[in-house]
Amino acid sequence: MKIIKLIERNIKPACITILSISIALLIGTMDGADAGVVEEMPMGIYIGWGIITMVGLHAAYQWNEMENEAAYWRAKAEQIHQHHEAVLTKLYSTKPERKRAYDREKE
Secondary structure, X not given: OHHHHHHHHHHHHHHHHHHHHHHHHHHHHXXXXXXXXXXXXXXXXXXXXXXXXXXXXXXXXXXHHHHHHXXXXXXXXXXXXXXXXXXXXXXXXXXXXXXXXXXXXXX
């Protein structure tokens, strides 16, 4: 169970790290191929590699945005819940006013 919690806690940073390394390797490989240090690969591989990596980084960014949005709405729901609880406590903790009978003779 601890392993699963460890993975859940660290999956996003691990994915971002892997994708960042991938984009660094892509740029390094293309630069090395231009310099003649490594063998040049077909352009389709570079394009595919770049697209997949950028889609992954975009997904990680969206994932982070969704987590921030969810945290905001959880906090907002908790705030509303506390407000409703305070209002209900105030309503039911005060003693109700005694109802006075209508007296025609006084008026």
